[in-house]
Amino acid sequence: MKGGSQATTRDSGQGKAPLVTMAERFALSKWTIKVAILLACMAVPLVVQSHYAMRVIIYIYLYVVLALGLNVVMGFTGLLNIGHAAFYAMGAYTTAILMTGYGLSFWWTVPIGMGLGVLMGLAIGFPTLRLRDDYLAMVTLGFGQIVYIVANNWMSLTRGPRGIPAIPAPRLELFNWKLVIDNYTSYYYLILFFVALTITACVRVRDSRVGLAWMAIREDEDVAAVMGIHLGFYKTLAFAFSAALGALAGSFFSVFQSFVSPNSFTILESVVIVTIPILGGLGSIPGTIVGAVLMIGLPELFRSASEYRMVAVGAFMVLMMIFKPEGLFGKKLFQTTYKV
Amino acid sequence: MFWQQLVNWINLGAMYALLAIGYTMVYGIIKLINFAHGEIFMTGAFFTWWFMTAFSIPFPVASLMGIMLATLLGVGIERVAYRPLRDAPRFAVVISVLGMSIFLQNMARVVWGAEFQVFEMDFGIPPILIGPVVIPFKKIFILVTSLILMVALSLFVTKTYLGKAMRATAADREAAEMMGISSNAVIVLTFVVGSSLGAVAGILYAINYNSIDPYMGFNAGMKAFAAAVLGGIGNIYGAMLGGLLLGIFEGAGAAYISSMYRDAVAFAILILALIFRPEGLLGEFKSGEKLKAR
Numbered sequence A: 001m002k003g004g005s006q007a008t009t010r011d012s013g014q015g016k017a018p019l020v021t022m023a024e025r026f027a028l029s030k031w032t033i034k035v036a037i038l039l040a041c042m043a044v045p046l047v048v049q050s051h052y053a054m055r056v057i058i059y060i061y062l063y064v065v066l067a068l069g070l071n072v073v074m075g076f077t078g079l080l081n082i083g084h085a086a087f088y089a090m091g092a093y094t095t096a097i098l099m100t101g102y103g104l105s106f107w108w109t110v111p112i113g114m115g116l117g118v119l120m121g122l123a124i125g126f127p128t129l130r131l132r133d134d135y136l137a138m139v140t141l142g143f144g145q146i147v148y149i150v151a152n153n154w155m156s157l158t159r160g161p162r163g164i165p166a167i168p169a170p171r172l173e174l175f176n177w178k179l180v181i182d183n184y185t186s187y188y189y190l191i192l193f194f195v196a197l198t199i200t201a202c203v204r205v206r207d208s209r210v211g212l213a214w215m216a217i218r219e220d221e222d223v224a225a226v227m228g229i230h231l232g233f234y235k236t237l238a239f240a241f242s243a244a245l246g247a248l249a250g251s252f253f254s255v256f257q258s259f260v261s262p263n264s265f266t267i268l269e270s271v272v273i274v275t276i277p278i279l280g281g282l283g284s285i286p287g288t289i290v291g292a293v294l295m296i297g298l299p300e301l302f303r304s305a306s307e308y309r310m311v312a313v314g315a316f317m318v319l320m321m322i323f324k325p326e327g328l329f330g331k332k333l334f335q336t337t338y339k340v
Numbered sequence B: 001m002f003w004q005q006l007v008n009w010i011n012l013g014a015m016y017a018l019l020a021i022g023y024t025m026v027y028g029i030i031k032l033i034n035f036a037h038g039e040i041f042m043t044g045a046f047f048t049w050w051f052m053t054a055f056s057i058p059f060p061v062a063s064l065m066g067i068m069l070a071t072l073l074g075v076g077i078e079r080v081a082y083r084p085l086r087d088a089p090r091f092a093v094v095i096s097v098l099g100m101s102i103f104l105q106n107m108a109r110v111v112w113g114a115e116f117q118v119f120e121m122d123f124g125i126p127p128i129l130i131g132p133v134v135i136p137f138k139k140i141f142i143l144v145t146s147l148i149l150m151v152a153l154s155l156f157v158t159k160t161y162l163g164k165a166m167r168a169t170a171a172d173r174e175a176a177e178m179m180g181i182s183s184n185a186v187i188v189l190t191f192v193v194g195s196s197l198g199a200v201a202g203i204l205y206a207i208n209y210n211s212i213d214p215y216m217g218f219n220a221g222m223k224a225f226a227a228a229v230l231g232g233i234g235n236i237y238g239a240m241l242g243g244l245l246l247g248i249f250e251g252a253g254a255a256y257i258s259s260m261y262r263d264a265v266a267f268a269i270l271i272l273a274l275i276f277r278p279e280g281l282l283g284e285f286k287s288g289e290k291l292k293a294r
Helices: A018-028 A031-047 A050-075 A085-101 A106-125 A133-152 A184-206 A209-219 A221-226 A231-257 A267-280 A285-301 A303-323 B002-030 B037-054 B059-085 B090-112 B137-159 B161-171 B171-178 B184-209 B216-231 B236-256 B259-278
Strands: A171-174 A177-178 B128-130 B132-136
Touching: A018 B171, A031 A050, A031 A133, A031 A184, A050 A085, A050 A184, A050 A231, A050 A267, A050 A285, A085 A133, A085 A231, A085 A267, A085 B037, A106 A133, A106 A231, A133 A267, A133 A303, A133 B090, A133 B259, A184 A285, A209 A221, A209 A231, A221 A231, A221 B171, A267 A285, A267 A303, A267 B090, A285 A303, A285 B161, A303 B002, A303 B059, A303 B090, A303 B216, A303 B259, B002 B037, B002 B128, B002 B137, B002 B161, B002 B216, B002 B236, B037 B059, B037 B090, B037 B216, B059 B090, B090 B216, B137 B184, B137 B236, B161 B171, B161 B184, B171 B184, B184 B216, B216 B236, B216 B259, B236 B259
Parallel strands: none
Antiparallel strands: A171 A177, B128 B132
């Protein structure tokens, strides 16, 4: 797998773009650097005083989780999914409904939400196994729309467009020690924990046999099948894994906002999530993180022109595909060109 | 009551069919879905409405101008989002065209506002009674216009020289090029024909519902795509049949199951069709053959 394998990133990045090499050195080298990055991240609430800035940073982290989840399907396995907001919604509504209606603890709703997300991932992954890129995009788009419609209309469960308000703050209790996660600093540490969990999971799964199988499917499905990789199993697995991470982000969103409504899970939301790994470079974990910083952070700088945000996103998708389809940090993913 | 509703469903189906033809024609030539087709539908209606309200141009002229502008836009989409990526991986083209769709949709929102706009259209002709069924004139207008266009299209594709060139390119692009057919010209022609039909469908839709909004193209486009797949993508008659069936299914689903989930009916049909009969009702290729990756 010339130039295309992510699993051998620990050897030097010869023949790669300098940005890629730099990013890889930065993110995947010695443990001291990892610890330094983690400490730097943990120090953020001590430095940043403004609530607004904290909110933006927390949102960036939230989108890192979402985009890394999508990256599993789009970047590792090479399957288009333009309905990632469906998994996000699943996590958010599970947490919201179970916490407000049934008084369950947040820590229980996270695994339940992720489990339901996995079921949803299987439900979307299975019928789309045989579909090619453009069909897959259309079907996942439709699936995302169905979830939105259901959230909007199932009044008895989701309260429809009115949404579910007053979702309680998560609590941590260990013997006599209690912590209520209800301010920006504590939410920051909670999402930082989720981000760390997500990155670890993504890196480890990428470097495993499963990750190799996914990338083999991405590079050439037929060859992968000949090598004994069960296409159906691994594609569905990618959807399930991605869905679990999407639901995790949703659960956090639910308690952070303390309010969920279908409007947070529209098609446009899915499209924004899709652009993050594309900007960063499909399949690249550091790239996806940088992509989230740019895609979520930059619009905050141009808040006065917020109505143009989606216009810019659309134009950006076209221009990116024409001029730099591999993204900022990505490698040339598609070695073979497709000819009609 | 049933007949009255059936008229509405067939009307809806005729509009889906017109829109589905655009998907199926573009797919037939370049083997890719035109995600921005719904936006042509939307801009066709919006330009017409804009000419009618802002410049008080009468409907026939305004609609022609609207169709022309939307068609130009369709050609522009081909130029910007497809042509530079002609030899790029399919993945990249899908994302670029999807981006185009998002761009146009939100541009329309910025220019014309996100609210619903009233599309006023009164023919001044009283409704027609057939037994117990009351048919407003606009419904007849929609049905007749769609029928004429579909017949004209099938004549164009089967009887004219350009139609022949299109069919040749759809069948085998390289062989057609060797016969001296410029595939670029045929692709532009396909976008012109498909986009103008899509724009007409948008205007008819606006006449039927009397309201337009920048997001109308998204749902309608998804449904028309479902119709094209149901009928057999790449096949013009399939798109007509699929559109009609989808209109009836959606109407019947809304009437007898739940009106809240009417928009979900099309997606459910799309997924079912792709699982059980990916080549569609009038499909031309062997099961699954062209749907597989690469």
